[in-house]
Amino acid sequence: MTLHLKMDDRDDRYRLDDMVQGLVGTPTDRPEGKLKVSGKASYAMDVLPDDVCHGVLVRATITHGKLRDLDTEAVRALPGIRTVITGKRMLRNPAQGMAGKAPVQGSDDIAYFGQPVALVVADTLEQARHGALALRLTLEAKGDAVVNPHDPDASVEMPKKEQVLIGDLDEAMKKAAFSVDQHYTTPGHSSAAMEPHASVAHWHGDSVTLRGSYQMLAYNKAELADALGISEKNVRILAPYVGGGFGAKLGISPEAVAAALASKELGVPVAVSMTRQQVFETTMRRSETNQRIRLAADENGLLTGIGHEALVSNLPGEDFSEPVTQATPFLYRGENREIVHKIARIHRTCAGSVRAPGEAVGLTVLEIAMDELAEKAGIDPVELRKKNIPDQDPTDQIPFSSHALAEALDEGARRFGWDKRNPKPRSTRDGEWFVGMGMASAVRVNMLIESKARVTLSADGRAMIETDMTDIGTGTYAILGQIAGEMLGLPMEDVETRLGDTEFPPASGSGGSFGAASNGTAVLLGCEEIRRQLCKKLNCEDADMTLKGGYAIVGNKRIALRDVLDGDTLVGEGHVQPGKAEKKVRQATYGSYFAEVGVNSVTGETRLRRMLGVFAAGRILNAKTARSQCLGGMTFGIGMALTEELIHDRRDGHMVNHDFAEYHLPVNADVPQIEVVLLEERDEWANPLQAKGIGELGICGAAGSIVNAIYNACGVRVRQLPATLDKVIDGLDEAT
Amino acid sequence: MNPFEYTRAASRHEAATMAAGGATVIAGGTNLLDLMKLEVMTPERLVDISRLDMDDIETTADGGLRIGAMVRNSDLAAHEIVRSTYPVLSRALLAGASGQLRNKASTGGNLLQRTRCYYFYDTAMPCNKREPGSGCQAIGGATRLHAIFGASDHCIATHPSDMAVALQALDAKVEIENATGDIRTVELESFYRLPGNTPHIETELKPGDLITAVIIPPAKGSRQTYRKVRDRASYAFALVSVAGVIEMSDGKIAHASLAFGGVAHKPWRNAEIEQMLLGEAPSQDLFRRVADTLLRNAEAQGDNAFKIKLLHRTLCAVLTELTEG
Numbered sequence A: 001m002t003l004h005l006k007m008d009d010r011d012d013r014y015r016l017d018d019m020v021q022g023l024v025g026t027p028t029d030r031p032e033g034k035l036k037v038s039g040k041a042s043y044a045m046d047v048l049p050d051d052v053c054h055g056v057l058v059r060a061t062i063t064h065g066k067l068r069d070l071d072t073e074a075v076r077a078l079p080g081i082r083t084v085i086t087g088k089r090m091l092r093n094p095a096q097g098m099a100g101k102a103p104v105q106g107s108d109d110i111a112y113f114g115q116p117v118a119l120v121v122a123d124t125l126e127q128a129r130h131g132a133l134a135l136r137l138t139l140e141a142k143g144d145a146v147v148n149p150h151d152p153d154a155s156v157e158m159p160k161k162e163q164v165l166i167g168d169l170d171e172a173m174k175k176a177a178f179s180v181d182q183h184y185t186t187p188g189h190s191s192a193a194m195e196p197h198a199s200v201a202h203w204h205g206d207s208v209t210l211r212g213s214y215q216m217l218a219y220n221k222a223e224l225a226d227a228l229g230i231s232e233k234n235v236r237i238l239a240p241y242v243g244g245g246f247g248a249k250l251g252i253s254p255e256a257v258a259a260a261l262a263s264k265e266l267g268v269p270v271a272v273s274m275t276r277q278q279v280f281e282t283t284m285r286r287s288e289t290n291q292r293i294r295l296a297a298d299e300n301g302l303l304t305g306i307g308h309e310a311l312v313s314n315l316p317g318e319d320f321s322e323p324v325t326q327a328t329p330f331l332y333r334g335e336n337r338e339i340v341h342k343i344a345r346i347h348r349t350c351a352g353s354v355r356a357p358g359e360a361v362g363l364t365v366l367e368i369a370m371d372e373l374a375e376k377a378g379i380d381p382v383e384l385r386k387k388n389i390p391d392q393d394p395t396d397q398i399p400f401s402s403h404a405l406a407e408a409l410d411e412g413a414r415r416f417g418w419d420k421r422n423p424k425p426r427s428t429r430d431g432e433w434f435v436g437m438g439m440a441s442a443v444r445v446n447m448l449i450e451s452k453a454r455v456t457l458s459a460d461g462r463a464m465i466e467t468d469m470t471d472i473g474t475g476t477y478a479i480l481g482q483i484a485g486e487m488l489g490l491p492m493e494d495v496e497t498r499l500g501d502t503e504f505p506p507a508s509g510s511g512g513s514f515g516a517a518s519n520g521t522a523v524l525l526g527c528e529e530i531r532r533q534l535c536k537k538l539n540c541e542d543a544d545m546t547l548k549g550g551y552a553i554v555g556n557k558r559i560a561l562r563d564v565l566d567g568d569t570l571v572g573e574g575h576v577q578p579g580k581a582e583k584k585v586r587q588a589t590y591g592s593y594f595a596e597v598g599v600n601s602v603t604g605e606t607r608l609r610r611m612l613g614v615f616a617a618g619r620i621l622n623a624k625t626a627r628s629q630c631l632g633g634m635t636f637g638i639g640m641a642l643t644e645e646l647i648h649d650r651r652d653g654h655m656v657n658h659d660f661a662e663y664h665l666p667v668n669a670d671v672p673q674i675e676v677v678l679l680e681e682r683d684e685w686a687n688p689l690q691a692k693g694i695g696e697l698g699i700c701g702a703a704g705s706i707v708n709a710i711y712n713a714c715g716v717r718v719r720q721l722p723a724t725l726d727k728v729i730d731g732l733d734e735a736t
Numbered sequence B: 001m002n003p004f005e006y007t008r009a010a011s012r013h014e015a016a017t018m019a020a021g022g023a024t025v026i027a028g029g030t031n032l033l034d035l036m037k038l039e040v041m042t043p044e045r046l047v048d049i050s051r052l053d054m055d056d057i058e059t060t061a062d063g064g065l066r067i068g069a070m071v072r073n074s075d076l077a078a079h080e081i082v083r084s085t086y087p088v089l090s091r092a093l094l095a096g097a098s099g100q101l102r103n104k105a106s107t108g109g110n111l112l113q114r115t116r117c118y119y120f121y122d123t124a125m126p127c128n129k130r131e132p133g134s135g136c137q138a139i140g141g142a143t144r145l146h147a148i149f150g151a152s153d154h155c156i157a158t159h160p161s162d163m164a165v166a167l168q169a170l171d172a173k174v175e176i177e178n179a180t181g182d183i184r185t186v187e188l189e190s191f192y193r194l195p196g197n198t199p200h201i202e203t204e205l206k207p208g209d210l211i212t213a214v215i216i217p218p219a220k221g222s223r224q225t226y227r228k229v230r231d232r233a234s235y236a237f238a239l240v241s242v243a244g245v246i247e248m249s250d251g252k253i254a255h256a257s258l259a260f261g262g263v264a265h266k267p268w269r270n271a272e273i274e275q276m277l278l279g280e281a282p283s284q285d286l287f288r289r290v291a292d293t294l295l296r297n298a299e300a301q302g303d304n305a306f307k308i309k310l311l312h313r314t315l316c317a318v319l320t321e322l323t324e325g
Ligand SMILES: Cc1cc2nc3c(=O)[nH]c(=O)nc-3n(C[C@H](O)[C@H](O)[C@H](O)COP(=O)(O)OP(=O)(O)OC[C@H]3O[C@@H](n4cnc5c(N)ncnc54)[C@H](O)[C@@H]3O)c2cc1C
Pocket: A661, B024, B025, B026, B027, B028, B029, B030, B031, B032, B033, B034, B049, B069, B095, B096, B097, B098, B101, B104, B105, B106, B107, B108, B109, B110, B111, B112, B113, B114, B160, B161, B162, B163, B209, B210, B211, B212, B235, B236, B237, B238
């Protein structure tokens, strides 16, 4: 039986708070943790069939044009080569998140440098790799390829629904007692997940099974079927473990389709793993952004106007555009508001979702501008933000579901020792280092996505969860087990969670921070259904039944679940869909960051000294995995602030630093002590768990706190991220 | 990776003979294997020297040090005499790569590691160093890593080694054995070449030459440091680096040797500035003049313009540190 819920209204039953197993919220270990740290969790390429062949993708080495010919004969003559795949089904780039259909296909038309145009398949990986590098392509370049978003020849779109105009911002700027009008840039970023995109495809008759590294299997199944021109019924995807995704594995990628095509042709399983360089070049990048922020405030620092303009880029024909301004309409007050969103069509690697699309870069920049306003107005940055928290969403004029920004700001300031900060830049020195503190707000929109899960309570009193949900390192195995254990009164070890198989009920998938809440709700509903069946057996109302430690307690009776079941197996399916609730209220998660940096007075090198994040995301399902998400998010923020930047050659747009040696992720030495505080909160508008997403919150605005700390340390305002030393060094002269 | 034959050399002679016949030497493999996977280097034969008896560190008759070519970077950095007498070397080694890489990387291999120019690593790009005569795609492109000294119209790459910069400041020599068993030593200064119009020829090594050791004379100064400036706190190549060896006597500079990394096709040294420092009392004014002189002929390549100011400031700070107290 299925219990269905459409989230049209608040759910104030607080079901989890009625339960007594005591699992939800606790810092429970991941059940699969031991497998992972001992190398036994099997990622996409970890279980290869004996007769597997290996494929390696071949890249186009022009920016825009046609593939006229491939010298496959010469390559087929090399040792071990089995076939060369190319043609109209090859993917130009990965599918965008939740597309559910194939992206642009065909190897004839080349739209960016590095586009995969062929797959060379051989008996061994080494042979395939050599063959791929040896394959000679006849390419015809079009001379007009625009590769820079600022190129006057770039075609620029302004989608109507992305633009907002309320009141008169120009007028507000004129009248403002204090104002900021500045331009900022953020570079492209890569998700750079530890496990590269990889797929092992194997056909049985008309059906293909793909073992891959993907985030959203229900959608990926549809995308793969569409790309191959077969029925969804004939596609099965397995992804029991995923070594990180961060958005780059939302949609099916070129290697999956190529592996399936090759396997079909050869009649053997084919494994294709991208090289690190290919992960950079042919999976999603976060678009670079050019932003302008205008802030107008009255003499008390109350905002009267906010303007946020963004120019982002993508390939022609891609419907994703980095939603830079997503949180600007509702974060701060101000009667006059203007949002301008532009997309330049350029020939660079496809742009798509990278952890917290929108707020990651948009809020970061807004928070730098807020720091500039605080400086101008002579108001403490924490105070300025608190003053400007609106009572309701000032754009859509709807109430907030729950809102803990003020609390996060206060709590963070108190714990960090913000009162010790001297607002005057360059007032603290430690030897050669200028030391400074900065802060920023955190905000991320909250989403609920349709999701299903099946819960089975077998006669032996153990429960099993089945859903095609993924665990991309976030802790899904843990939290789903906790929810079911809580609802059914079972210890963790009596709940088995099976994920990552499209034979199971379709889930939301992992993305947009919505996985835990959406799929967790499906599990909760499935458990409610089982509880209903148990009540029937016990002839009682749910309110009179307590489940704990494998026992049902009704009145003064305590009966083992096994005895209640009496040989029966109960099945409950949960199905949640988003509904009107998301239109009635503004749902978002909030938080604050506090950072202390040292800026070297000789070289301009910035080193983070300590950092604190305080976050509120509704009910915290697992204090340990939630904290880990925040730590990871803040680490992304450190990279964004200080080191990470995709460099594109200005002439042909190709990605110059497509490896870990030169795309500088923060290493251990760049990540000092980070403290995470999770605030107690419930959001009854979000879902029956009262939980909101936390996977991305920790990156949203994080970089802003670091860049603001650089200003406080040395008086140099960096508006072009990342704040590498070359952006700081010129401003240091005044210091020495 | 193209197919290759692999031989583990039984003797130096065998290794040199094979190398003379066209085989490529592999030591720790930390650079060579990466380049082979990308087919930037495509040797058909590899001769492995990693088991040869070249991993001793011995004191020489004149009180210097002889470091076998197979001494691992970790072992060299941790060596008692290196830490006490040549701290600049120890620091430079520890500033490079990561613990795992240093455990593998050899002294000879470190000297001969190839440039990290982005375009050199991408076989789709013209590069005179990889494919003589094909052009230099770095010029006019992304040049954050590139040279401000000694570049040519054919190549603007830098040498990435930290260790070599320290060795340069220590007046090290390279000991080389060839297939006929002849042993010669070459000053590090003349061992490396500037790119000129043959950027693919990086050193004075001839086919069949095997580096057997690096020899450093007794330290000429007890005040030593290696300062590396980079884009993240660890695990990044130098944007600029300064190796300094100074001796003070009666408040005056009695010896100064300075070498610079991340700025040229080889560890950079400038005799004129060392001369300027000799016999002088330290002062900020002196240091600034020295840095001005060093950078007089520096030439930016676009993205790397900041290196000029950065090196100026870093040099002044290093000189201040080494002459204080
Ligand atoms: C991610 C990464 C980061 C790094 N960061 C740094 C850094 O910050 N600073 C730094 O200095 N280095 C850095 N390195 C480079 C590292 O120091 C070198 O890869 C290493 O020193 C090379 O030594 P090896 O023994 O492994 O050489 P190999 O890779 O074996 O050989 C390198 C070259 O030397 C030749 N060769 C080796 N030994 C001899 C010999 N005895 N005679 C003749 N020819 C020989 C080989 O033929 C080959 O051409 C980094 C490397 C990596 C992969």
